Amino acid sequence: MFVFIFLLIAVVVWMAVTFRSRQAVKDCRWRENRSKDSEAGRYFICMNCGAETRTGDGKPPKICRKPQDAS
Numbered sequence: 157m158f159v160f161i162f163l164l165i166a167v168v169v170w171m172a173v174t175f176r177s178r179q180a181v182k183d184c185r186w187r188e189n190r191s192k193d194s195e196a197g198r199y200f201i202c203m204n205c206g207a208e209t210r211t212g213d214g215k216p217p218k219i220c221r222k223p224q225d226a227s
């Protein structure tokens with residue numbers, strides 16, 4: 157019985173760790189919207205987190221630009 161409790165705790169810890177790492181490496185799926193282009197560059201919006209950005213070279217950013225919580 158003790159082994160089962162230990163296994164349960166191990167699984168919970170493993171899930172927590174993988175969930176955290178998954179959030180940390182959460183990558184953005186950028187989609188361009190040429191109707192919102194400006195002098196600053198091509199407009200991209202992230203389908204995952206809703207972040208918006210503009211890039212001068214017309215390529216989507218490599219990193220996630222998830223907006224900071226305004227709390």
Ligand SMILES: [Zn+2]
Binds near residue numbers: 202203204205
């Ligand atoms: Zn994102």
